[in-house]
Amino acid sequence: xxxxxxxxxxxxxxxxxxxxxxxxxxxxxxxxxxxxxxxxxxxxxxxxxxxxxxxxxxxxxxxxxxxxxxxxxxxxxxxxxxxxxxxxxxxxxxxxxxxxxxxxxxxxxxxxxxxxxxxxxxxxxxxxxxxxxxxxxxxxxxx
Numbered sequence: 001x002x003x004x005x006x007x008x009x010x011x012x013x014x015x016x017x018x019x020x021x022x023x024x025x026x027x028x029x030x031x032x033x034x035x036x037x038x039x040x041x042x043x044x045x046x047x048x049x050x051x052x053x054x055x056x057x058x059x060x061x062x063x064x065x066x067x068x069x070x071x072x073x074x075x076x077x078x079x080x081x082x083x084x085x086x087x088x089x090x091x092x093x094x095x096x097x098x099x100x101x102x103x104x105x106x107x108x109x110x111x112x113x114x115x116x117x118x119x120x121x122x123x124x125x126x127x128x129x130x131x132x133x134x135x136x137x138x139x140x141x142x143x
Contacts (some may be wrong), residue, residue, distance in 0.1 A: 005079035009071045015042065017061040023068055025094040033116075034065055075110035088114035 012028035015038055035066060042059045074084040086105055089096050105112070 001076075003073050003076045003079055005074035005076070005084060007071060007073050009069065010083060012068050014066045014068070015062045016064055016066055018063050023066070025091050025096070028068065028090075038062070038065075070113070072113050075112050075139050078109040078112050081109075085115040086112040088116045112136055 011031075013031050013034040014023065014026060014028045015034055028034075042062050078086055080086070086109055087104065092117065105114075
């Protein structure tokens with residue numbers, strides 16, 4: 001039956017280029033998380049880009065921060081484990097490119113919203129998070 005997990009509503013943010021596409025199978029973050037991403041993944045790389053570090057160039061041509069309001073409920077199997085969020089998986093061009101067995105998490109727990117554990121890996125220790133919003137088909141590019 002339907003999940004008995006609580007309904008959660010929150011905002012997520014995404015650094016994006018001028019390209020417009022729906023926010024399915026993409027990575028998003030809290031406001032602190034997206035600022036961390038810009039500071040650590042975008043700004044320091046202007047000198048290693050194909051354009052040779054032209055002033056004003058941003059890695060991946062990021063030009064804006066988008067805000068989305070998310071309302072979600074954990075899947076029944078995930079909530080049965082005492083969790084509202086699963087592991088965050090990396091998405092590139094709409095495809096799950098993360099290391100977590102590619103489909104294992106979805107096979108076991110259904111399509112869930114994932115997040116990082118703060119302070120683990122290269123992720124910030126401040127109150128912020130990066131996560132994934134699942135879309136239609138997380139195993140195929142652009143779907």
